Structure formats: structure tokens, C-alpha cells
Amino acid sequence: MLALRLARRAHVLVQVRRLLVAAASAGTGFLLLCAFGYALAHPGASPGAALRLAWCAVPLAATVHLAVAVARADPATRPRPGLSAVGLGPGRLMVFSVLTTALSCALGSAAALLLFLHLRGDLPGTPPRNSLADALAAGLPLPLPATVTLLAVVPLAASVAGALSLRPREDARRDAPTGPGAGPAGGPGAEPGAEPGTPGAGTAAGNRRVGKPRAATGRQGALPADTGTHAVPAPSGLPWGIAVVAAGLTTETYAARDPRGARLDLPGDLVAGTAGVLAGWALTALGLALAGPALTHLCGRLLQAARPGVLRLLSGRGLQEEAGRIGRPLGVVCAVASGAYAIARVYAEAHDAPPAFGPLSVLGALVVAGCALATLLTAAVEARGDRADTTAALLRIGAPATLLRSAALLRAGALVLVLAPLTWLVAELAALPLLR
Amino acid sequence: MVAPPDNDVLWARALHFQHNGSPALTGVSLGVRDGEILAVTGPRGSGKTTLLSCLSGLLPAQSGEIWFNSKPMHTMRPMRRERLRRERFGWIDPVPHLVPELTVWENAALPLMLRGTGRRAARTTAREWLERLDIGDCARKRPRGLPAAARQRVAIARALAAAPTVLFADEPTASLHRADRAHVLRTLTTAARSHGITVVLATTEPETATLADRSVALLDGRCVQTVHLPPAAESEGRAACSLSV
Structure with missing residues (x-):
């Protein structure tokens, strides 16, 4: 109750x-x-x-x-x-x-x-x-x-x-100065010392940054040279993602060359593809989803490269920090978008008409696309809630609210700029074998 | 409106503030002279943090006046107060709220960069201050990997690097051990004195207040000169503990 x-x-x-x-x-x-x-x-x-x-x-x-x-x-x-x-x-x-x-x-x-x-x-x-x-x-x-x-x-x-x-999880515990569950963002009413970092506060929900063990952080002198510089390790999914996308495209191309395989009807009145083609397609989507975090991290890295000012610094580093949280749903959105684009291409090629699917296919597509988008937005909201402390601290030292808003916009713009062409490219490549 | 005295950099009169109806400040008046270190003492819950927030323009005073350099802060728009905070004030929290994804020197250089200082100049200044506070060797690390005392020193370097006119330190040593505490306070006061920075230092401890030029005691949201608590009754004829629940 x-x-x-x-x-x-x-x-x-x-x-x-x-x-x-x-x-x-x-x-x-x-x-x-x-x-x-x-x-x-x-x-x-x-x-x-x-x-x-x-x-x-x-x-x-x-x-x-x-x-x-x-x-x-x-x-x-x-x-x-x-x-x-x-x-x-x-x-x-x-x-x-x-x-x-x-x-x-x-x-x-x-x-x-x-x-x-x-x-x-x-x-x-x-x-x-x-x-x-x-x-x-x-x-x-x-x-x-x-x-x-x-x-x-x-x-x-x-x-x-x-x-x-x-x-x-024990390892999700953070000893960071900015405990996410610690008080109302250090508001004016928060008395000093009233934020004892409640065990596990705010960490079960969120914080996938398992990261490196922080065993040696007790003494300053004993720190390995690298631990401090990269507290959040870069997501390592990019090679995997590329490999899986490449494998998917290869599978698809090979399967499309040999049309004698077992045929599977695609939902909606779509061209039937062989199981190999569909497996390749699924692998391509999976690869995009896998590469999402690393691509997000890369975006952040590019944003703050080359002597950044405060705007690029905040937006780029923020993107790098949140790559794990934002990247995965973003990769899924890219995968869904690329799949939708490829389906539309294939359909248009086969029927010479704009796509018109049955009600169940439309419902399924809506559920998948809506869920992917809603997940991305929810992850963004979660990341924002987790960073409320940092935002409050920035506002306290007088950072203009417009700066924070522009940083968020810049982040979104950079993501779109990098991921949209990539998604389009993967979708075109995925649709290519089916168009012949 | 009465213009404040000329030698006061900050001057407050009859400040009132309530947090959702519970009174935090009930008529506080004080003046902060240029270049002095003013300790605001008082037990927890006496309104020190609220007073500092009001003085620094974080919270708008619900009634009363605040003047900064003979300019009225209580009539300023939020955007102007924000600019004032960015360009003239510094703030140190009880626990260091650093930006976790920036390195230590970037954190320290952040207020300077927010003011529009170039990256190279901001970096030089920030690194100088980090060296002065004995944490120059972790300038390229992330704050997450540092011990609490070092993080607090980074927060102090961040506040001092921007050379503010007034530095508000809200119990800067609350989360530190005594050895670190003494060191941090000494560094803070020395740096402030040598650079002519006015400091408003909230603290619960009387020994911290001895480092200040002057101290103002707060109790239950009021300024008090002497605390008149009822005298302790003689223990004779009274049970040592007569609590009954």
C-alpha cells in the first residue's frame, strides 16, 4: 500500500x-x-x-x-x-x-x-x-x-x-563530493554537514559508472598517474559496434545474393526477405545500439577539443560524463530510425508508392519508435536530475542560466550533427542489398 | 532610505527571511567593512547560511535592505544579482560542490572563464592559486579522485582565483578533520588579507572566530551581543535526571 x-x-x-x-x-x-x-x-x-x-x-x-x-x-x-x-x-x-x-x-x-x-x-x-x-x-x-x-x-x-x-549494488556507491541524494541541491536551508552521503543514496537509481576501482585514492601520492585524469572511463563499445554493423551488412549482402534461403515474411505487405537478410539487418541495428555510448562520448570529446571556452568545456565534458546513460537509448533511437528509413526505402522501391502498412504493423512501429524516443527523453531527465547538484553549484558561483541552456542545446546539436548522417549512412547501406 | 556608511562594502538593515513560513532571519542588521574578515558565529539553525545567502544575493531578502558599495541590492533584478555574484562575489560551500567532469584546474578557473577571461590567462591564474594552496600537483586530476580536504582546497582556490570583492565562506571547514581545518582556515585568511579580499565567514566554532577581525553572533535569526540564557539552577534538591515519558 x-x-x-x-x-x-x-x-x-x-x-x-x-x-x-x-x-x-x-x-x-x-x-x-x-x-x-x-x-x-x-x-x-x-x-x-x-x-x-x-x-x-x-x-x-x-x-x-x-x-x-x-x-x-x-x-x-x-x-x-x-x-x-x-x-x-x-x-x-x-x-x-x-x-x-x-x-x-x-x-x-x-x-x-x-x-x-x-x-x-x-x-x-x-x-x-x-x-x-x-x-x-x-x-x-x-x-x-x-x-x-x-x-x-x-x-x-x-x-x-x-x-x-x-x-x-555495493560498487555503485559513490564517494563523490556531489552525492545525488544529498539534500535539496544544497539549498539555502541546508545546514552544513547535513549531507552525510547516506549509504547508497540515489545510487541504486542511476549511476552505471562502475568504473575503475578506487582503491588507491586515499593518499594523494599513491595515485596512479591516470586514475584522476579519467575518472569516468570512455565507453568501449565503438570497436564492437563497428564490428557488429560490418558483420550485419556483410551477412545481409551475402544472403541477398543467394535468394534460395528460407523466406520470412516481414510484417506489413513488405518484400519477403530471407532469414539471413533479416539477421543481417538485426545485427546492423544492434551494432548501432552498441556503438551509441562510445559515439556520444566521441561527440563530447570533439566538442571540448582544441582550447575550449567555458561553453564548449561544460557541454563537451557533460556529454562525456553522461555518455553511458544517454548513449545507449540514443543508439537504440538511431537503430530504430535507421531501420525505419531502410524499410521505407525498400517499400518505396518495391511498390513505387509511399509506404502503407496494415494497422498492426503501424501499431508495432509506433510502439517501437515511441518507446525508443520516450526512453531517450527519460534518460535525459534522469541525467538532469542527477546533475542537479552541479547545476545548483554552478548557479551559486554566478553562471548565467542562459549559459547552461546553451550548453544543453550545443550538446543536442552536436549529437544530431554526428549521429544523423551516420544513421542515414547505415540505413542506406542496409537497404542497398534489398534494392537489387 | 538611509544611505549606508561609506566604509562599509556590505551593509544590511533589518533583514527578514522565512523558509516556507519558518522564520530564519528576524531583523538582522550588520555592516561589513572593506577588507575585513567578519565571522558570523552561532549554533546550527541560527540563520548563518540564510544570512550569507541574502547578503550574496542568492536569496532575495523578504524585507529589509542590503547595500553593496552604496548600491541597493534588495531592489536589483535576479539577472543583475547573478552578474554581481559572478563578478564581485565568491562563495565557498561547507562541502565542496565541484563540477565532477572538469579537471581541478578547470574547476578553479571556471569563475574566471565565466567572466570572459581567456583560457590561457584563466589557467595561469588558477594554477598559481592551486600552487599556493599546495594542490598544484593534482591540477590535471578530476576532483572525484581527491581526498575531501584537497577538494575543499580546490573550492577555496576557485573562490579566490577570481579575486572577488567579497568572499562568502559558509562553514568552509565543516567537513574536515582538525588538522586540515586549521590549515584550510589559515590559508584562506592569509590569502584574503594579502589580497585585500573581504571575507564573511560563517562558523559554529569560537576558535575559528578568533582568526577574524570582528565577529557577529547570531541566535535564532537575530544578532546578539551577549546571550542571556537563564542561569543554571543549583543542583541541590533536584534529581539529576527527572525525565519521565
């Missing part, structure tokens, strides 16, 4: 984020139910049904990604000194966060079920005409256990992922 009370009293933006999770969960749940309905209506066509179910993995992954990001950015589930004192430490708050996530996902699943039943005509009232007839299995009885199992997939997956991501 306490979890519910804490959840109910949250800020409007937090509630909006939870609503987004619920909406994504509803979309994914509906897609799962439609795959199930197709299987019910076509008992003989099990490969097709399995394929439809398998395609639901993409929106499912996107929804779980969003749910985890929202849980991490949720201020209610961040350890707070007052609650820690009464025994609601990071562990207990993790349970709260899991409950909140499960609740919002379950609400979404229930909405999906209601919509599905309504479209099938099982609920009182006339069902609207729709083009989903073969995915609804209207008229056939709906087996309860299977429905419940399918609808429980999203809440369960999101809760487990959230719990894994928020579990209290």
Missing part, C-alpha cells in the same frame, strides 16, 4: 511517464493478443503464427527498455535519507519500483485485453468494423490461460528487468 501511496503522490511528469509505460504495454499486449488470435483462427498455419509472435519480441523489448528507464528515473523510488532511516533502503525501494512498474504494465495489458475483446465483439455493444478480422479470431472461444500468460509477459519482463537494473 505504501508503494501505491508513494506512486500516487508523484509529480505530473512522473505520472505521464508511467502512463507512457502503460500505453506501450497496452500496444505490445494488443500485438501479442493479435498474434494469438491469428493462431486461433488459422490452426494449420503454425509457422506464420510463430513468426507473428516472434515479431512481437521487438515491441516487447522496446517496452521493457522504456519501463526500466522510467523506473530508474522515478524520484519516488530513489533512496531518500528520511526513508532510509526508517528502514526503507534501496532494497525495499527496489521492490516499490518493481510494484509500480508491474502495476502500470498490468494496467496497459488490461486495456489491451479490453480493446481486443471489444473488437472481437465479446463485450456488449457493437464492435466497430475493422480490417483485423483474421487476427481477432472472432466467434472462436478465447482460452483463458493462454490469454493470461500472454498478457503477463510484459509486466513480468518489465518488473524483472527493472529489479535487475535497480538492485542495490
